[in-house]
Amino acid sequence: MPSTNRTGRVSSIDYEAGTYEVTYFDRGQSVTRKINAMSNGEYKMPNIGQIVSVSHQSNGTAAAVTTGTVWNKTNTPAEGYKGLYRKEFGSGKGQAYDRYDENTGVFKRIVNGEIYEEAGGPATFSGGGQVQLMSRKGSASVQGKTGVGLVSDQSISAEAGTIINFEAAGAFSTQSGGDTTFTVGGSSVKIGADGTVKITGASKIELEAPEITINGDTVNITGADGDATIKGKSLVTHKHTDSIGGSTSTPT
Numbered sequence: 199m200p201s202t203n204r205t206g207r208v209s210s211i212d213y214e215a216g217t218y219e220v221t222y223f224d225r226g227q228s229v230t231r232k233i234n235a236m237s238n239g240e241y242k243m244p245n246i247g248q249i250v251s252v253s254h255q256s257n258g259t260a261a262a263v264t265t266g267t268v269w270n271k272t273n274t275p276a277e278g279y280k281g282l283y284r285k286e287f288g289s290g291k292g293q294a295y296d297r298y299d300e301n302t303g304v305f306k307r308i309v310n311g312e313i314y315e316e317a318g319g320p321a322t323f324s325g326g327g328q329v330q331l332m333s334r335k336g337s338a339s340v341q342g343k344t345g346v347g348l349v350s351d352q353s354i355s356a357e358a359g360t361i362i363n364f365e366a367a368g369a370f371s372t373q374s375g376g377d378t379t380f381t382v383g384g385s386s387v388k389i390g391a392d393g394t395v396k397i398t399g400a401s402k403i404e405l406e407a408p409e410i411t412i413n414g415d416t417v418n419i420t421g422a423d424g425d426a427t428i429k430g431k432s433l434v435t436h437k438h439t440d441s442i443g444g445s446t447s448t449p450t
Contacts, residue, residue, distance in 0.1 A: 202254045205268060206230070208244050216241065220252055220264070233262050245289055248273060 206220040209229055217232040233252060235243065244250055244267050254262040269275060276284065276291040281301040287294040288310075297306045307313075315321075323329070331338055340346055348354050356362055364370065372378070378389045384400030397403060426433040438446045 203265075204252050204254065205249055206252060208246050208248050208250055211243055211246060213243060216243070218243065218264070220250060230262060233264050235264050236266055242287070 204222060206222040209219050209221040211218040212232060215232070216235050216237065218235065219232055220230045222228050222230070230252070248267050249270055249272075250267050251265045252262050253265055267273060276286070276295075281299060283296075283298040283300070285296045287296075292308070292310075294309045294311070295307075297308070298304070331340075374389075374391075376391050380387045384398075386396075386398050388394075388396045388398075390396070425435075433449070435448050437448060440446055
């Protein structure tokens with residue numbers, strides 16, 4: 199008997215063994231023995247009721263192998279045109295699939311749930327153009343056991359709608375070959391490449407610490423109003439005792 203190809207509906211599935219039975223309605227609803235599904239190292243079982251193509255060997259209908267499901271009126275492609283490759287991973291269209299359009303060179307991987315990828319060694323993701331990491335509903339994080347590096351030939355920017363927080367258990371340093379400016383509203387701290395440090399406050403600048411030291415070859419403090427008090431002595435209102443025990447006037 200020569201080998202034959204037939205189509206039938208899947209009637210039962212042995213998921214662990216990777217086999218299923220097929221019913222032929224043109225053969226009085228006869229049921230095949232368990233048929234080995236085509237594998238090539240890939241596991242995707244059909245749904246019960248789906249139409250599949252079966253290749254029977256020359257020794258009869260008992261020995262057979264399925265070549266997979268077929269497109270028909272009840273199992274139509276989600277889309278189709280020349281140059282399109284699309285592989286569905288889920289039992290329904292659009293649940294999880296890979297899609298490649300050779301006309302545009304665009305490859306997409308769509309999953310309605312979670313994607314988890316792991317490599318035992320180094321892993322590289324590289325793009326010839328813009329590369330984006332985006333979370334539409336939750337947070338996005340980049341973690342490294344020994345370090346995380348951000349490198350750009352031009353610029354690196356960070357932007358947040360509410361808060362940006364930098365935290366280090368050890369030392370924290372920044373380095374720039376040019377001017378560095380920290381700006382909040384109308385206040386700023388500018389560290390110039392020439393070594394000049396300028397602090398500008400929109401309303402007030404306060405320095406508070408158990409000890410404050412100011413050292414410089416030249417120190418200039420200029421103010422239209424104000425005072426300086428050290429050990430209860432006011433720079434503006436203090437008085438000295440003259441040589442005969444009297445008080446001098448306040449500084450003018």
